[in-house]
Amino acid sequence: MTDAQLDRADSRVRHDEGLSGALRAFIDRVRSGDLGMLPVLIGLALITLVFSTLNPVFLAPNNLVNLLFDAAAIGLISLGVVCVLLLGEIDLSIGSMSGLSSALVGVLWVNSGLPMMVAIVGAVLAGAAVGAVYGVLRNKFEMPSFVATLAGLLGLQLYLLGSTGSINLPYTSPLVKFGQILIMPAWLSYLAAILPGAFMLYSGLKTMQRRRAANLFSPGLSVLLVKAGVITVALLACVAYLEQGRGVPYMFGVFTLFVVALDYALRRTHWGRSMFAVGGNAEAARRSGISVKKIRLSAFMLCSSLAALGGVFAASRLASASQQAGTGDVNLNAIAAAVIGGTSLFGGRGSAWSALLGIIVIQAISNGLTLLNLSSSLRYMITGAVLAIAVIVDSLARRSRASHGRA
Amino acid sequence: MQKGDLILKLRGVTKQFGAVTALQDIELDVHAGEVVALVGDNGAGKSTLIKTLAGVHQPTSGSIEWCGKPVTLDSPGTALELGIATVFQDLALCENLDVVANLFLGHELNPWALDEVEMEVRAWTLLQELAARIPSVRKPIASLSGGQRQTVAIARSLLLDPKIIMLDEPTAALGVAQTAEVLNLIERVRDRGHGVILISHNMEDVRAVADRIVVLRLGQNNGVFTAETSHQDLVAAITGATDNSVSRRMARKLGEPA
Numbered sequence: 224m225t226d227a228q229l230d231r232a233d234s235r236v237r238h239d240e241g242l243s244g245a246l247r248a249f250i251d252r253v254r255s256g257d258l259g260m261l262p263v264l265i266g267l268a269l270i271t272l273v274f275s276t277l278n279p280v281f282l283a284p285n286n287l288v289n290l291l292f293d294a295a296a297i298g299l300i301s302l303g304v305v306c307v308l309l310l311g312e313i314d315l316s317i318g319s320m321s322g323l324s325s326a327l328v329g330v331l332w333v334n335s336g337l338p339m340m341v342a343i344v345g346a347v348l349a350g351a352a353v354g355a356v357y358g359v360l361r362n363k364f365e366m367p368s369f370v371a372t373l374a375g376l377l378g379l380q381l382y383l384l385g386s387t388g389s390i391n392l393p394y395t396s397p398l399v400k401f402g403q404i405l406i407m408p409a410w411l412s413y414l415a416a417i418l419p420g421a422f423m424l425y426s427g428l429k430t431m432q433r434r435r436a437a438n439l440f441s442p443g444l445s446v447l448l449v450k451a452g453v454i455t456v457a458l459l460a461c462v463a464y465l466e467q468g469r470g471v472p473y474m475f476g477v478f479t480l481f482v483v484a485l486d487y488a489l490r491r492t493h494w495g496r497s498m499f500a501v502g503g504n505a506e507a508a509r510r511s512g513i514s515v516k517k518i519r520l521s522a523f524m525l526c527s528s529l530a531a532l533g534g535v536f537a538a539s540r541l542a543s544a545s546q547q548a549g550t551g552d553v554n555l556n557a558i559a560a561a562v563i564g565g566t567s568l569f570g571g572r573g574s575a576w577s578a579l580l581g582i583i584v585i586q587a588i589s590n591g592l593t594l595l596n597l598s599s600s601l602r603y604m605i606t607g608a609v610l611a612i613a614v615i616v617d618s619l620a621r622r623s624r625a626s627h628g629r630a
Numbered sequence: 631m632q633k634g635d636l637i638l639k640l641r642g643v644t645k646q647f648g649a650v651t652a653l654q655d656i657e658l659d660v661h662a663g664e665v666v667a668l669v670g671d672n673g674a675g676k677s678t679l680i681k682t683l684a685g686v687h688q689p690t691s692g693s694i695e696w697c698g699k700p701v702t703l704d705s706p707g708t709a710l711e712l713g714i715a716t717v718f719q720d721l722a723l724c725e726n727l728d729v730v731a732n733l734f735l736g737h738e739l740n741p742w743a744l745d746e747v748e749m750e751v752r753a754w755t756l757l758q759e760l761a762a763r764i765p766s767v768r769k770p771i772a773s774l775s776g777g778q779r780q781t782v783a784i785a786r787s788l789l790l791d792p793k794i795i796m797l798d799e800p801t802a803a804l805g806v807a808q809t810a811e812v813l814n815l816i817e818r819v820r821d822r823g824h825g826v827i828l829i830s831h832n833m834e835d836v837r838a839v840a841d842r843i844v845v846l847r848l849g850q851n852n853g854v855f856t857a858e859t860s861h862q863d864l865v866a867a868i869t870g871a872t873d874n875s876v877s878r879r880m881a882r883k884l885g886e887p888a
């Protein structure tokens with residue numbers, strides 16, 4: 224290491240090099256309140272421990288496969304919630320929107336005989352339109368999103384379904400198969416487990432090379448190898464375990480693809496950077512030439528569209544569109560998942576992955592409690608308590624970050 | 631653009647915030663290769679004028695001409711596109727983003743696959759020009775000192791190679807070396823043929839670099855001076871009276887036995 228490196232001139236900074244350095248930097252970050260994914264991983268471990276001792280079925284491969292089937296729909300909705308939370312906004316109508324969307328699919332496809340894909344696209348477009356309305360209300364009239372979407376929660380009712388109140392989806396249709404039985408072939412699952420690590424290694428090596436060429440410091444190869452190795456081994460272990468049961472549901476695979484896409488968009492594009500900027504300091508973002516209104520509009524539209532798609536997934540899981548769709552704990556679960564996963568309610572902090580990790584926690588709790596034959600009201604209460612804990616962790620971490628200068 | 635050409639011309643610019651008239655009938659010219667200092671008491675309307683030019687506020691009335699053509703600066707984006715860069719008094723940085731992200735905010739390299747390495751290299755180069763003492767460009771702004779943040783804000787204004795740079799009290803929080811670098815930088819920018827508007831309460835700095843000194847008082851023009859103008863005359867224009875607290879203090883100091 225020479226002093227000539229561009230970013231190594233300040234002698235006051237401890238430069239963490241190699242593996243031990245990376246570990247030390249990580250501990251520093253956690254201490255200062257930059258918790259990242261840590262709370263959710265600890266929570267997941269605790270939940271697994273408790274439920275598997277109370278009822279060993281919890282850890283049975285096929286129970287976990289079912290858990291993943293159940294997680295995909297709300298997970299998608301939660302992914303949209305991440306977008307609005309990043310801006311410090313909220314959407315309380317996601318549950319109603321998902322219910323409306325499943326009703327639309329039922330009416331357009333089953334009742335009116337339109338092609339299935341047309342019905343699905345129609346439902347998602349309806350979601351985008353509702354989101355656009357929220358965006359305009361927020362941008363033009365400065366109506367707090369909390370109020371606009373609360374109105375949406377009550378307003379997006381399922382009159383579409385008429386007096387019967389529910390439409391059954393044809394059992395042999397691809398949509399219902401997708402939600403109930405379609406499992407990725409083993410080779411595809413294993414491939415999907417290897418890809419992240421491989422990609423991490425590839426892009427990491429490329430960045431390392433470029434940083435060296437540009438005379439910037441780059442953390443050693445060992446850090447990269449360990450990170451990629453841990454990820455690959457962990458994912459392979461998960462897939463191998465699930466393969467002992469039915470395997471990885473396609474539904475969950477598609478959800479994960481959406482997470483990866485949003486993660487890329489948030490971290491590696493101008494749009495994503497603008498999202499974080501608007502969430503952190505909207506006025507500063509505006510003065511940098513970012514169109515804050517467009518960013519807000521895009522977030523609300525994305526959130527409602529994902530909620531609509533989540534509604535389609537839910538309908539395919541249940542093989543029906545009913546007036547119960549999207550009610551109950553859908554709102555609570557989708558918002559809780561995002562927050563539990565580490566997306567801040569205060570805007571400007573979070574990640575697409577928080578939706579995935581958060582929904583697994585939520586679904587694990589709900590699944591475990593169902594296995595214990597506990598009533599649904601008790602389930603709501605426990606989920607609510609977990610959300611409260613997540614919000615407290617979020618606030619405490621925020622305070623700690625402020626005192627450690629990490630925003 | 632030739633040195634001495636008129637870049638920016640304001641006539642009769644008025645800005646009202648409800649009942650408060652923050653600016654009234656302001657006239658201001660900025661030429662290429664010229665440093666214009668904008669001075670005035672607290673609340674004189676300096677920041678409001680700059681924000682109007684940055685597209686943050688819309689003037690209530692009046693005309694703004696850019697290179698001879700009338701323009702409407704209806705958003706900060708429009709001003710940036712024309713080539714008007716601003717260092718705001720409150721800096722306007724995003725505390726949750728790191729230094730590189732703040733520098734390139736709104737103008738990232740390669741918008742569909744951000745080029746972090748190139749942005750980091752450019753960030754370091756720019757910061758070194760300003761003799762910045764910044765430990766790491768990958769730390770969020772929240773972890774920087776006031777002066778370091780100010781340096782980041784100044785660096786950001788230079789990034790897009792603007793035609794005019796407006797600096798609102800850019801050296802208020804800076805150390806001696808960094809202040810000197812900012813003054814050097816102002817001269818370099820001027821020598822490259824760009825216009826500079828500098829707001830400062832430090833008359834020494836103002837005299838050191840300004841070609842013209844424009845005084846605002848209670849939201850109105852109160853004379854245009856040069857660096858040769860005596861201190862008393864400037865203070866009189868700023869405070870609006872030859873008998874003011876500054877002159878009285880001076881007199882008292884002189885009157886006291888040493």
Ligand SMILES: Nc1ncnc2c1ncn2[C@@H]1O[C@H](COP(=O)(O)OP(=O)(O)OP(=O)(O)O)[C@@H](O)[C@H]1O
Nearest residue numbers: 647650652670671672673674675676677678679719
């Ligand atoms: N957004 C606003 N809304 C209402 N009044 C405002 C606003 N911004 C500024 N003002 C008023 O306009 C006047 C001029 O303020 P401005 O910030 O331009 O002063 P300044 O010359 O920059 O002062 P300083 O030297 O303290 O920075 C003040 O009386 C202030 O109260």
Ligand SMILES: [Mg+2]
Nearest residue numbers: 676677678719
């Ligand atoms: Mg000011």
